[in-house]
Amino acid sequence: MASKASIPKGTRDFSPLEVSKRQYISSTIQEHFKTFGFQPIETPTFENSDTLMGKYGEEGDRLIFKILNSGDYLKKANSEAYQGKDSVRLASSISEKALKYDLTVPFARYVVQHQNEIDFPFKRFQIQNVYRADRPQRGRFREFTQCDADVIGSDSLWQEVEFIQLYDSVFTSLKLEGVTIKMNNRKILSGLAEVIGESDKLIDFTVALDKLDKIGEEGVKKEMLDKGISESAIENIQPIFNFNGDFATKISLLKSLLSNSEIGQQGIEELEFIQKALQELPLKTATLDLDVTLARGLNYYTGAIFEISAPAKVKMGSIGGGGRYDDLTGIFGLKNMSGVGISFGLDRIYLVLEELDLFPEEIKETTKVLFINFGEEEALYALKAITELRTASVSAELYPDAAKMKKQMTYADKRSIPYVVLAGGSEMQSEVYNLKNMKTGEQASYTKDDLIKKLTIS
RNA sequence: GUGGAUGUAGCUCAGUUGGUUAGAGCACUGGUUUGUGGUACCAGGGGUCGUGGGUUCGAGCCCCAUCUUCCACCCCA
Numbered sequence: 085m086a087s088k089a090s091i092p093k094g095t096r097d098f099s100p101l102e103v104s105k106r107q108y109i110s111s112t113i114q115e116h117f118k119t120f121g122f123q124p125i126e127t128p129t130f131e132n133s134d135t136l137m138g139k140y141g142e143e144g145d146r147l148i149f150k151i152l153n154s155g156d157y158l159k160k161a162n163s164e165a166y167q168g169k170d171s172v173r174l175a176s177s178i179s180e181k182a183l184k185y186d187l188t189v190p191f192a193r194y195v196v197q198h199q200n201e202i203d204f205p206f207k208r209f210q211i212q213n214v215y216r217a218d219r220p221q222r223g224r225f226r227e228f229t230q231c232d233a234d235v236i237g238s239d240s241l242w243q244e245v246e247f248i249q250l251y252d253s254v255f256t257s258l259k260l261e262g263v264t265i266k267m268n269n270r271k272i273l274s275g276l277a278e279v280i281g282e283s284d285k286l287i288d289f290t291v292a293l294d295k296l297d298k299i300g301e302e303g304v305k306k307e308m309l310d311k312g313i314s315e316s317a318i319e320n321i322q323p324i325f326n327f328n329g330d331f332a333t334k335i336s337l338l339k340s341l342l343s344n345s346e347i348g349q350q351g352i353e354e355l356e357f358i359q360k361a362l363q364e365l366p367l368k369t370a371t372l373d374l375d376v377t378l379a380r381g382l383n384y385y386t387g388a389i390f391e392i393s394a395p396a397k398v399k400m401g402s403i404g405g406g407g408r409y410d411d412l413t414g415i416f417g418l419k420n421m422s423g424v425g426i427s428f429g430l431d432r433i434y435l436v437l438e439e440l441d442l443f444p445e446e447i448k449e450t451t452k453v454l455f456i457n458f459g460e461e462e463a464l465y466a467l468k469a470i471t472e473l474r475t476a477s478v479s480a481e482l483y484p485d486a487a488k489m490k491k492q493m494t495y496a497d498k499r500s501i502p503y504v505v506l507a508g509g510s511e512m513q514s515e516v517y518n519l520k521n522m523k524t525g526e527q528a529s530y531t532k533d534d535l536i537k538k539l540t541i542s
Numbered sequence: 543g544u545g546g547a548u549g550u551a552g553c554u555c556a557g558u559u560g561g562u563u564a565g566a567g568c569a570c571u572g573g574u575u576u577g578u579g580g581u582a583c584c585a586g587g588g589g590u591c592g593u594g595g596g597u598u599c600g601a602g603c604c605c606c607a608u609c610u611u612c613c614a615c616c617c618c619a
Contacts, residue, residue: 093610143617146543186619214619219543221613230619291617380618392619402619429619458577493579508577522579 094218094226104447106229106434109258110211113231113428116254117209120246122233125208127190133182139189139415141383145172147216149226150179183215187232188412188425195236196416204237204421211430223400223432234425236413241354244388245361247406247426251392252370254428259442262395263370263403268378269355270385270407272338275348276324276376279341280317289313290379293324297377301325324376331359334374354387386410390426394436403432450479453503453519453539454496457483465512466505469532478539496522503539 091097098106114124136148153160162177164170184190187210195202211231220226233250235243248265255263273293277286288311292304299307304325305318323341327334335356342348355374362372380391380402387408394400406426413421437443453473455466466482473480483492496504506518506527516529519538530538 090610141617147617216618218617220611224618228619405619427619432619456577489577490575490579495579497579504579506577510577518577520578525579527578 094220105443108447109430109433112257113254117233120250122207122209125210127194130181130183131190133180135193136182136185147218148185149183149215149217150175151181153178153180186214187230192412193416196413196418205235206237207235209233223435229430231428231430232425234423236421236423239422241357243424244358252367255370256368261369264393265370265372266375266378266391268375268389269351270387271347271351275342275345275351276321278345280320282313282317285313293377294379331374384409384412398436398439400432400436404428448500451481451501452478453480454501455482455505456492457486458508459486462508466507469517472536476536476540
């Protein structure tokens with residue numbers, strides 16, 4: 085025994101304070117999900133491997149945690165793959181289950197599996213942990229919480245509009261101002277690739293373009309050349325490297341750039357629809373921005389793409405993302421189901437709120453009042469008031485031992501308990517409770533009924 | 543998966559070209575104060591220096607391996 089107590093890398097323990105901060109975020113998000121009409125579902129922590137494998141690209145497969153089969157798994161292992169050191173094939177012969185990598189693919193599986201019970205369009209939300217065998221960094225963990233809301237079974241663009249409003253209301257509610265909702269459309273990216281005659285290199289093209297803010301114009305061009313995109317092609321899209329102005333200005337620039345691409349035009353129309361709608365429905369605190377370099381996200385996005393940037397003063401990657409996928413359930417055999425959804429990265433939002441000191445003061449409070457324990461009889465006297473306080477939904481507790489006063493007071497102080505009740509022999513005599521406000525130091529005696537009244541309203 | 547840093551008390555960190563018994567601040571425990579915390583003063587406990595090996599008369603310090611955490615890349619919330 086005596087192995088040092090530890091947890092796997094990329095995972096975390098959460099202290100009481102951390103849990104209450106996390107709950108503050110997730111309950112805020114959940115509240116807004118509900119007011120927008122989403123219903124909760126949950127799916128298993130692990131899925132059959134073939135549900136997940138191959139859905140996130142080659143890179144994604146590498147990052148999926150595989151669960152070793154139980155029993156004598158080596159007996160059934162693919163010995164040919166083992167001999168040939170073919171890890172991928174060997175893994176599939178000794179592992180049939182895997183931890184979920186995101187909430188979207190399991191949701192697609194859920195929709196297909198339960199299609200007869202679901203009323204479409206189906207609006208669901210889901211707040212659960214997901215797992216990635218990635219190397220941890222700041223804001224990047226191997227176990228983390230995603231908060232997803234998706235609509236499946238409708239291709240209406242009003243949903244994109246509502247999702248933008250949803251993002252805005254959540255961040256407004258969290259007092260996180262200065263968030264940017266970056267938006268793009270897969271059809272614009274396809275259009276760009278089409279215009280430059282490199283449609284078959286769409287993915288390479290967009291992945292390179294996505295790095296513009298990181299490696300700069302020259303870096304992007306170099307990566308494109310490395311991927312076999314011709315120099316003249318790159319020149320044709322030169323305008324997007326200096327793509328400034330407001331949403332409407334950018335749209336008109338795109339219109340001329342993509343005038344020969346039907347799919348590009350379609351993407352522009354979609355963006356324009358959303359932009360016009362939001363002119364009539366102004367956002368509260370977030371800013372909407374059109375970012376043609378935005379290509380993040382999974383290969384399955386077909387229309388809108390969203391990504392949320394934290395306020396510029398915080399160094400943090402995206403704190404949320406989402407998009408439209410026309411045929412997500414197709415991979416599980418259910419055709420023509422368009423879906424659109426967004427995700428909030430709870431762990432990263434936590435780090436941002438922490439850095440900007442935006443957690444409300446109240447979440448530190450656990451118990452409202454602590455009764456000092458002076459001995460057996462006094463404890464019983466205290467519990468009579470405590471019982472009634474609890475009935476009145478005031479969290480109250482008795483210090484379990486008749487320890488030294490100083491120790492009990494220190495305990496209350498450390499736990500930021502705002503009130504302490506001192507009720508010893510003399511208080512019992514006159515049937516009162518001495519209430520002390522720990523912040524101001526004020527002290528006064530109350531009858532039991534007045535004590536309960538006082539603590540219920542304050 | 544690739545590359546770079548890091549690890550000394552519960553926490554944040556000092557620790558000389560390798561040299562006796564490894565330090566500080568905070569935290570903790572007790573006291574000044576037998577029914578009054580958060581401030582002050584006094585005292586005390588606490589470390590196989592990440593782990594395993596090697597070099598040396600001698601290693602916290604040098605070498606190798608391994609693990610952890612952090613940073614960058616890939617990718618992503």
